[in-house]
Amino acid sequence: MNIKQLYNPSIISLALAIITCLGCTSNKKEIKEERTPNIIFILSDDLSWGDLGCYGQKKIKTPNIDRIAAEGMKFTNAYAGSSVCAPSRSSLMQGLHQGHARVRGNSYQSYRESLKEGDYTVAMMLKEAGYKTGLFGKWGLALENQPGIPNKMGFDEFYGYLNQRQAHTYYPEFLYHNQDKVFFPGNKNHYEYENYSKASTYDEEGKVIPNGIDDPSNAVYSFDIINEKALDFVKENQDRPFFLYLANTVPHGPLIVPELGEYKDKNWPIQHKEWAAMVSRMDGEVGKLMDLLDNLGLDDNTIIFFASDNGNSSQGYEKRYLDLQEGPTLSDFFKHRSPTRGQKSNEYNGGFHVPAMVRWPGKIRAGTVSDHIWAFWDFLPTAADLAGVSSPTFIDGLSILPTLTGQGEQIAHEYLYWEHKQNQAIRLGEYYAHKANGGHLELYNLLTDPQQQNDISAENKALVEKIDKMMAEAHRPSDVWPSPGESKEAFQKRLKDNNIPERPNNIGHF
Missing domain, CATH: 3.40.720.10 (Alkaline Phosphatase, subunit A)
Structure with missing residues (x-):
């Protein structure tokens, strides 16, 4: 190949295209790895x-x-x-x-x-x-x-x-x-x-x-x-x-x-x-x-x-x-x-x-x-x-x-909270609390009593009081579901006072 051939525009274009293509491939791989x-x-x-x-x-x-x-x-x-x-x-x-x-x-x-x-x-x-x-x-x-x-x-x-x-x-x-x-x-x-x-x-x-x-x-x-x-x-x-x-x-x-x-x-x-x-x-x-x-x-x-x-x-x-x-x-x-x-x-x-x-x-x-x-x-x-x-x-x-x-500091919840059908529950470390519709708070130790059969609330009054406060703080009233401890009449009055209309029966609607 003589010197003129080395500077042939077609060859130079092809070489540039190959270099560019290799660069694109490299970039694509880099993007895929970094995304x-x-x-x-x-x-x-x-x-x-x-x-x-x-x-x-x-x-x-x-x-x-x-x-x-x-x-x-x-x-x-x-x-x-x-x-x-x-x-x-x-x-x-x-x-x-x-x-x-x-x-x-x-x-x-x-x-x-x-x-x-x-x-x-x-x-x-x-x-x-x-x-x-x-x-x-x-x-x-x-x-x-x-x-x-x-x-x-x-x-x-x-x-x-x-x-x-x-x-x-x-x-x-x-x-x-x-x-x-x-x-x-x-x-x-x-x-x-x-x-x-x-x-x-x-x-x-x-x-x-x-x-x-x-x-x-x-x-x-x-x-x-x-x-x-x-x-x-x-x-x-x-x-x-x-x-x-x-x-x-x-x-x-x-x-x-x-x-x-x-x-x-x-x-x-x-x-x-x-x-x-x-x-x-x-x-x-x-x-x-x-x-x-x-x-x-x-x-x-x-x-x-x-x-x-x-x-x-x-x-x-x-x-x-x-x-x-x-x-x-x-x-x-x-x-x-x-x-x-x-x-x-x-x-x-x-x-x-x-x-x-x-x-x-x-x-x-x-x-x-x-x-x-x-x-x-x-x-x-x-x-x-x-x-x-x-x-x-x-x-x-x-x-x-x-x-x-395994990297960084894991922040833990102080407690987990649930409510369903006006009943409330909290997982607090080894303890599990259950309260039925604003009633008595039951307390169990999940480690020693996984079946939650031995209510230890009577001997842990300070803890029960603490969890009661947690339950109150975790609940925000809904305009669809009555709150824990709220009567049907009180719920209906709350809806009326807040000008919330009656809900349709849509349970079977698609």
């Missing part, structure tokens, strides 16, 4: 403490969820926002405990409350921080004609259920995609109560024949399509930070699953096969999500939270089976109750105490177990720290990022 982590919160519905292998389950297979614990941190003192669905999710989204959250019950006198304009959510915060935000599953914090629908509360994309009652059928008439209804003609009439409220049959291959559906091959199981859409969301947003809130509906009843899978030939009552198959089906979808993150090169820069929305599930789902044939309950069979007294819909410790774990490769030391006491309202400030933004000052939560990473 804030993707945040995924997987919420199971009514999963009991011991339904997972990592929490001691022997009969139900959950290798993928167990992997989150094995490769991350498992918590022994994690708490839901409430002991029932909607308020628990309100605390999770708002970073507020139940003395301050907007939604404090599933409903009151057939009225479902909604988040409102002016309420602030973790999705809003992350969207402002540059995240793409998606909710797939059950919302429970607004109906279609209320202001708190997901797209107005910070979510760029929503696919799933608004009304919890609609979520009681896994073969629904429709689901929402953002504000549009997506209908499933193949599901026929299963969504009608007379069909979904009764147990469906299974064929010899262990495949379900849902009541009200002529051809199951054309039916759409909502859990499956919701998780499919969640994977699409990850694929579509792989090049930018995203927040995925995967609010699964399993294993909440009525119990039904497309296939019994490996449990088909077990010598178990059908409801036990269904429960196990539903939990394992969720585990399989968690596995698909983790595989996708790995295939897209996102695994190391994605933090995954997993938890249940309330404590020990109630046994109402199996009544339709046990009325026909006696047998062990789900709790007796799977031995999945938490180590403390309480269950869904009451206010003892087990009603709020949930399985929870967090995985973030390279940032959270694998296989760690933490006894740090935290609750759903701590997720919002933790997400703020992850996104590199400031938390709102009006929230009740505290970031648990120092606990997760």
Whole structure:
């Protein structure tokens, strides 16, 4: 090559293009490494403490969820926002405990409350921080004609259920995609109560024949399509930070699953096969999500939270089976109750105490177990720290990022507070307090009396007085739910004095 060829404009342009391209590649890699982590919160519905292998389950297979614990941190003192669905999710989204959250019950006198304009959510915060935000599953914090629908509360994309009652059928008439209804003609009439409220049959291959559906091959199981859409969301947003809130509906009843899978030939009552198959089906979808993150090169820069929305599930789902044939309950069979007294819909410790774990490769030391006491309202400030933004000052939560990473000082709550159906509860270190509707304050030591059977309030009067003050300070009156100790008449007078109109019966509205 002569000197003229060395200075050939074409060669010089090509060389510059190659250098520029290499520079772009380097920059892209640098940007990908420096960007804030993707945040995924997987919420199971009514999963009991011991339904997972990592929490001691022997009969139900959950290798993928167990992997989150094995490769991350498992918590022994994690708490839901409430002991029932909607308020628990309100605390999770708002970073507020139940003395301050907007939604404090599933409903009151057939009225479902909604988040409102002016309420602030973790999705809003992350969207402002540059995240793409998606909710797939059950919302429970607004109906279609209320202001708190997901797209107005910070979510760029929503696919799933608004009304919890609609979520009681896994073969629904429709689901929402953002504000549009997506209908499933193949599901026929299963969504009608007379069909979904009764147990469906299974064929010899262990495949379900849902009541009200002529051809199951054309039916759409909502859990499956919701998780499919969640994977699409990850694929579509792989090049930018995203927040995925995967609010699964399993294993909440009525119990039904497309296939019994490996449990088909077990010598178990059908409801036990269904429960196990539903939990394992969720585990399989968690596995698909983790595989996708790995295939897209996102695994190391994605933090995954997993938890249940309330404590020990109630046994109402199996009544339709046990009325026909006696047998062990789900709790007796799977031995999945938490180590403390309480269950869904009451206010003892087990009603709020949930399985929870967090995985973030390279940032959270694998296989760690933490006894740090935290609750759903701590997720919002933790997400703020992850996104590199400031938390709102009006929230009740505290970031648990120092606990997760082992870096920095972890600030602990003085106490955790809940209220439900005018009953109040507080976790204060080793102590647990319960007060029924303004009545006597019961006090228990969770370490020596996990079943909360020995009320020690009489010999700890100073502590009882302290907790009483905490309960009073933590409660802010609501214009939807009566306050602890407030009579129905006093509540109605308060509403009238504040010119608050009567609420409609919207419990069944979509």
